Amino acid sequence: MSEPTAVELTGITKRFPGVVANDDVHLRVAEGEIHAVVGENGAGKSTLMKILYGMLPPDEGTMAVGGDDVRFTSPAEAIAAGIGMVHQHFMLADNLTVLENVILGAEPRRRGTIDRAAARSSIKALGASYGLDLHPDDLVETLEVGERQRVEIIKVLYRGARVLILDEPTAVLVPQEVEELFRNLRELKAQGHTIIFIDHKLEEVLTIADTITVLRQGRTVATVDADGVTAQELAELMIGSDLPSPSVAPHVTDDHVTLSVSGVSVVGDDGREVLTDIDLTIHRGEILGIAGVEGNGQVELVEALLGLRALAAGGITLEGESIGDWPVRRRREAGIGYVPEDRHRRGLLLDAPLWENAMLGHQTSRPFARGPLIDRPGARGVTQQIVDQFDVRTPGINTTAQALSGGNQQKLLIGREMIAEPRLLVAAHPTRGIDVGAQAAVWDRLRRARADGLAVLLVSADLHELIGLADRLLVMLGGRIVADLDPATTTPRLLGSHMTGAGRPGADTTASGPPDDPPGAESSP
Amino acid sequence: MTSRRILMALAAPVSAFVFSVLISSVVLLAVGTSPIAAWAELLSFGTRLETLVETGNRATPLYLAGIAVAVGFRMNLFNIGVEGQYILGALLAASAGAAVNLPAPLHVLLILVVAMTVAATFSGLAGYLKVTRGVHEVISTIMLNAIALSMVGYLMRTWLSDPEDTSLNLKTPEIPESGRFPNLNGLVEAFTRDIKGGRELGGFLLVAVLVGILFHLFLTRTRAGYDLRITGLNPFAAEASGVDPKATVLRAMLLSGAVAGLVGMPEILGDDFKFDLSFTKGLGFAGIAVALIGRNHPAGIAVGALLFGWLDSAAPILDVRGDAPREIVSILQGVVVLTAVVAYEVVSRVRRAQEARDAATASARSDAGGTP
Numbered sequence: 001m002s003e004p005t006a007v008e009l010t011g012i013t014k015r016f017p018g019v020v021a022n023d024d025v026h027l028r029v030a031e032g033e034i035h036a037v038v039g040e041n042g043a044g045k046s047t048l049m050k051i052l053y054g055m056l057p058p059d060e061g062t063m064a065v066g067g068d069d070v071r072f073t074s075p076a077e078a079i080a081a082g083i084g085m086v087h088q089h090f091m092l093a094d095n096l097t098v099l100e101n102v103i104l105g106a107e108p109r110r111r112g113t114i115d116r117a118a119a120r121s122s123i124k125a126l127g128a129s130y131g132l133d134l135h136p137d138d139l140v141e142t143l144e145v146g147e148r149q150r151v152e153i154i155k156v157l158y159r160g161a162r163v164l165i166l167d168e169p170t171a172v173l174v175p176q177e178v179e180e181l182f183r184n185l186r187e188l189k190a191q192g193h194t195i196i197f198i199d200h201k202l203e204e205v206l207t208i209a210d211t212i213t214v215l216r217q218g219r220t221v222a223t224v225d226a227d228g229v230t231a232q233e234l235a236e237l238m239i240g241s242d243l244p245s246p247s248v249a250p251h252v253t254d255d256h257v258t259l260s261v262s263g264v265s266v267v268g269d270d271g272r273e274v275l276t277d278i279d280l281t282i283h284r285g286e287i288l289g290i291a292g293v294e295g296n297g298q299v300e301l302v303e304a305l306l307g308l309r310a311l312a313a314g315g316i317t318l319e320g321e322s323i324g325d326w327p328v329r330r331r332r333e334a335g336i337g338y339v340p341e342d343r344h345r346r347g348l349l350l351d352a353p354l355w356e357n358a359m360l361g362h363q364t365s366r367p368f369a370r371g372p373l374i375d376r377p378g379a380r381g382v383t384q385q386i387v388d389q390f391d392v393r394t395p396g397i398n399t400t401a402q403a404l405s406g407g408n409q410q411k412l413l414i415g416r417e418m419i420a421e422p423r424l425l426v427a428a429h430p431t432r433g434i435d436v437g438a439q440a441a442v443w444d445r446l447r448r449a450r451a452d453g454l455a456v457l458l459v460s461a462d463l464h465e466l467i468g469l470a471d472r473l474l475v476m477l478g479g480r481i482v483a484d485l486d487p488a489t490t491t492p493r494l495l496g497s498h499m500t501g502a503g504r505p506g507a508d509t510t511a512s513g514p515p516d517d518p519p520g521a522e523s524s525p
Numbered sequence: 526m527t528s529r530r531i532l533m534a535l536a537a538p539v540s541a542f543v544f545s546v547l548i549s550s551v552v553l554l555a556v557g558t559s560p561i562a563a564w565a566e567l568l569s570f571g572t573r574l575e576t577l578v579e580t581g582n583r584a585t586p587l588y589l590a591g592i593a594v595a596v597g598f599r600m601n602l603f604n605i606g607v608e609g610q611y612i613l614g615a616l617l618a619a620s621a622g623a624a625v626n627l628p629a630p631l632h633v634l635l636i637l638v639v640a641m642t643v644a645a646t647f648s649g650l651a652g653y654l655k656v657t658r659g660v661h662e663v664i665s666t667i668m669l670n671a672i673a674l675s676m677v678g679y680l681m682r683t684w685l686s687d688p689e690d691t692s693l694n695l696k697t698p699e700i701p702e703s704g705r706f707p708n709l710n711g712l713v714e715a716f717t718r719d720i721k722g723g724r725e726l727g728g729f730l731l732v733a734v735l736v737g738i739l740f741h742l743f744l745t746r747t748r749a750g751y752d753l754r755i756t757g758l759n760p761f762a763a764e765a766s767g768v769d770p771k772a773t774v775l776r777a778m779l780l781s782g783a784v785a786g787l788v789g790m791p792e793i794l795g796d797d798f799k800f801d802l803s804f805t806k807g808l809g810f811a812g813i814a815v816a817l818i819g820r821n822h823p824a825g826i827a828v829g830a831l832l833f834g835w836l837d838s839a840a841p842i843l844d845v846r847g848d849a850p851r852e853i854v855s856i857l858q859g860v861v862v863l864t865a866v867v868a869y870e871v872v873s874r875v876r877r878a879q880e881a882r883d884a885a886t887a888s889a890r891s892d893a894g895g896t897p
Contacts, residue, residue, distance in 0.1 A: 308764060329767030338765060346765045349758040360755065361766040369748050376746070395880075395887040403880035 003030040005067065006163055006194040007052065007083075012061035014047055021047040022058070023218040029163070029211075031066075034185060034195045036205040036226070039215035040238055040437065045198050048215070049165050052196075053085045054078035065163070084161030086152045088168045092140050099123060099136035102155045126157050131187045146177035153184065163194045170204055174293055175463070175496035182208050200238075202231040214238055256284040257317075258455035259305075259424050264314035266300050274300045276479045278314070282424065287446065287456040289470025289487065291463065293499050297479035298459045299341065302428050305457065306338055307331045319423060332361055337422030339413060341429045341459070343406075347413050350402035354394060355383035357401045358416045365420075382419060390415035391441065407434035414442055418449060425449070428459040443469060463492040475499055533876050538828070541868035545861045552856055558849045566846060571839030574717055578726045584827075584834030585791045586805070588733045590812025591830055592740050593784035595821035597662075599744065600757035600777050606648055606666030607785040608809025609673025614644035615789030616677050616697070619800035620685045622793070623698040632704035633794060640793075641786035647673060648782025649775065656771040662778070670809075681802075696801030706794035729791035736784060737823040753777055785809065814858065818865045829865075833858055 007029040014022040022044045029035040039045050050056040052063065054072030063070050065081050072078045075085070092101050099116065102123055108115040123136050132150045140151065149169060156164055166185075170178045185195055185208060199205050205212060206226055214221045214237040221237050259282040266275035275297050282288045292298055303309040305316065307328040316324045323331055332338070338361060340346030349357055359368045359379050367378030383397045390411045394404055401409060410430070417425060430446070431439040446456060446469060460466050466473060467487045475483035475498040483498040550560035570576060590607055597604035618640035627635060651669055654660040686695040708725035720726070744750040756763040756773050764770050788808050793800065815833055819825030836854050844851035 306765060327767070327769060328764065329769070332767045340762075340765060345759075345761050347762055349755055349762060351758055352755070356751075356755075359751070360762060363748055363751055363766065372748055374746055374748060374751055393884070393887055395883045399880055399884055400877070402877060403884040405885070408884070 003032060005029070006031040006033075006065070007196070008064045009048070009052065010062045010064075012048065012051060012058045012063070014044075014051060014056065014058050020218050022051070025061070025215070025218070025220050026223075027213055027220065028223070029194055029196060031194055032189060032192050033210040034189055034197055034208055036197045036199060036209035036212045037215060038198075038200055038202070038205055038212060038234065038238060040200065043215040043238070044218040045215055046167065047218075049085065049167060049196070049198060052078070053083060053165060079159050079161065082160060082162040083165065084156030084159060084163070085165040086149070086156055086167065086169060088171060090148050090152055092148060092151060094141040095139065097137050097139055098134055098143075098151050098154075101140055101151055102136075102158050104155075106159055123154060123158065126154055129191065130157070130184060132184055144177075145172050146180055149173070149177075149181065150184065153188075157188075162192075163196065164188065165196045165198070167198045168200070169197070170199060170201060172294075174499055175492055176500060178204065202234050205234070206231060254284055258282050258284050258286075258319060259457070260317045261305070262315055262317075264304060264316065265312045266304050266309050267312045268300070273312070274479050275304065278481060280474060280481065282455040282457060284455055285450050285453045286471045287450055287458050287469050289466040289473040290457065290459040290476060291466050291473055291495050291499055292476035294461060296476045296499075298428070298476055300479070301476070302338075302341070302426055302457070302459060305331075305424075305426050306336065329364065333364060335421075335423035337361075337417035337420060337425040337427075339417055339425065339427040339430045341432070343409055343413055348401045348409060351400055353400055354387070354392075354397045354404075354412060355380045357412060358383040358386055358397075360416070362416065362420050386412060386415035386419055389419070390445075407438040410434045411438055411441065414445060418445055423455065425454055425456045427456060429461060430458070431460075431462065431465060463495050466495070467492065533872065533879075536875075537865075537868045537872040540872075541861070541865040544868065545857070545864040548860050548864065549857050552853070552860070553849060556849055556853070558843075563843055563848050566842060566848060567839055570842040571835060574713075574720060575722055575724055576835075576839050578713070578720055578724050579838035580831060580834040581730050582725075582727050582791070582796075582834070583837045584830040585727060585730045585733045586788045586808050587811055587815050587833050588827060588830035589736060589784060589788045589790075590808045591815035591819060591826040592736055592823065593781050593788065593809075594812045594816040595819070595823075595826060596740070596753075596781040596784060597777055598757075598816055598821045600753050600773065601760070602774065602777055602781070603663045604648060604651070604666055604778065604781045604785075605663055605813070606651060606669045606673075606809070607781070607788065607812050608807070609666075609670035610644035610647045610782050610785040611640075611788035611809055612677055612804065612806060613647060613673040614640035614642075614786040615793050615804065616680060616685065616800045617643045618786075618790070619697045619700065619793050619798075622700040622704045623799070626701060627703060629703040632701075633706060636700070636704055636794065637787065637790060640790055641783040644786030645779045645782035648778045648785065652775040652778030655778075656774050681800075685800075687799075694802055697799045700793070700798045704794070705798055706791075708795065725795070727791045727795040729795050732787065732790075736787065737827060740784075741823040749776070788812070814862045817862055820869055832861060836861075 005028055007027070009025060009027040012022050012025040013020065025044065025048055027037070027048070037045050037048065047056065051058050054075045054077050057073065063072075065083065070081055072081070093104065096104070099119055103114070103119045108118045108122075110118070120136050123134070126132065127134050132154055134147065134150055134154065140148065143151070149172075153164070169181060173181060185197075189195060197205070197209060206229070209226045211223060212226055212229065212234065213223045214234065216238060261278055261280045264275060264278040265273055268274040278301060280288065290298055290301065300309060304311060307326060311324050314324070315322055318331070318334055318336070321334070323334065326334070344350065347360075349360060356379075359374075362368050363374070367375055367382055369375055370378070380397055386392065387394060387397060392404070392411045392415065393408050401412070404412070414430060427446070431442050434442070443465070446458075450456060458466065458470055467490055470487050473485040473487050473490060473495070474481050475485065475495065477499065485495070485498070546564075550564075553560040553563050590611070593607045594604060618636045621639045622632065622636040625632070625635065647669060648666070651660075651662045651665040654665045655662050681695045685697050687698040706728045709728050709730065710720055710725050713726055714720060744754055752763065752768045752773055753776070755766065756768055756770065760770060763773075789804070792805055797804070811833060815826055815829040818829030818832070819827070836857055840854040840857065841851055843849040843853060
């Protein structure tokens, strides 16, 4: 490569007690390129970026920025050297404006006061030159996810960054927003910025990156040109073995109805309707996918099914029994399994041993309990079974859940729901934040359980997961079901347009359109 | 592996002990006392049989108060109202006990049931307010403490005091012989020597031990105890697992109050046989400190209660001999609470980090060996 080097990491090693997070990692990023760093969760991407951004000191190895050796002890020094980071979880103050967020901590001053005029003009200039469309005086809490991300990027540019690190920037975006982001990144690149892009969605990486470095188990496996590699080859580099085939065996569901939801409405804490007139049916042996931009009623739907939220109207029937007014425990005993979207909040007791976590949600039934007493040997036996069958990597079943990595926590959680052989599994984002290997294992489990007659409600933000697993797909927008799609004929793009409301006639991107248009009816009103 | 686990288990109490001795020594130095002489004095006086008997007597109600507080703490409920609950319970139980004549075991049982019911009702009020009106239990139990003490004053003056007593010290009539709890002197003296000075080791000690064992079994072996514990660990996950949060709050408050009702019983059943104005107060608040020292664990609370009881009964010797003012006891107790809380927190962080490393190693090992 002829371009001068923007950033070079040489022989970086970072050990945590018992683990080598980075083992002799080499990364050379040329000036003005988009360089993707890919790898499974736990491959060491985040550690490497934290070292580059001055959040962690390396144990061994050297770093150079623009040809000069550097050694950062804090992010402030990295920023001074022209390196900026856009975190996966935005670090914005909701109740401040865009302008205030951007200048926070780097306020331009004039005679002891903040020089808002100077700030406003430089933000406008930045926005205009990079095509980052923002109004400086909007409150951040009114912005959509994609816009918030732009605020983060401007924040970094405002501090004079020439090298931008983006940590899984597309994880929170819908396809249309991803395209917008990529346009912005190309613009930045055109003006000479260097971008380091962390991701594990390979299609995206191939679309945007010039060069790709693959990490596996803390080591650099390869640095390749994006033009000379396929997604399949990249994936094999990442996991180090041939990929499990994602193809779906043809599947026939029977017509026995496991779950039927009719006319369900739910009112939120603030008194507004968060679910409106939901009708859906799941048959035995069927996976029903729920797509939608987050915050459009998926959480409320899941909680209404579990009994965590009261119904304002409508009814729920499980195996012919009306369960709409049953408490949570009775529903779980009737065979509803639950994989919560936030496993730390709803799914685990982080400070309790694994075997007590394995009981959670099943503590009233055998083999976990006998009458009013807990059956400790029984509970421990099942836990060991879950650990063995679901490949939970742990020193033992007395280890507390907080000690496990996210993927292993999720495997334990899925294991405990599956081993109880539920009739209906309500799974929200079952593979979020876990690595490719664990993801494939979860999918495999779901398919096998479906073959045995399990009905699944699958809420996911991963459109490939939805299309690949679901037998039918519903799209939620503004608390309603706005489309009923056949995954066999659906593309992520089409799904994305339904999710944002763009696919519906006469509707713009807000949720205010007519609710019950038959999906796919393209005639305009 | 196991030796390391034992080391970790011992690290917190040992370091708490060492630090509290060190800090207390500094305090003693500051008041002009030689710490070495003071500790020697404490040890020699504190190991006399009579001091140990006194320690047991003082530790018994402290232990019960600690358990009562811990029942709430285990699910993040702060029952600050143990104080009012046990005092009100003791008054009504003493009156009820004096008003009837029953065969011995039944008579004692009746008194206990009255005390527990009254105290549980009172703490149940706080639970009810929390689940129906969202009133935080810290606020309501503090208010209810004031109400309980006012009620005690009112009831003593108007209804429950002994009509035949003309002295200024208001008191309830005495409980007859059949309603009293035997002491353990015979048992202790069989193993040691005669206890001097007319001291008695109260039999309620055994009840306290039994309550501790039952509490432990409840928490670790019953479904209800599991539901209570997981609600404390993660209320959202508990709710999703089928625990009814409101019912659990109410149940925990009732249980905490019922145990609180026992706090005043050693004094009523084994010592005074009546409720009067000199009835011991402050045990409910001391129970909070004892539960903190004991990390809400029945065995730890026992250590805390015995330590507090021992300091209460042994440390006044410093005052008697002119080594240090009697307030030094309160300072020592405060130091112990602080060092215990800090030491446990530090050790638990170290332990969590250690576990995470073990899990990462286990994961890496099976990566290297196991996957195809």
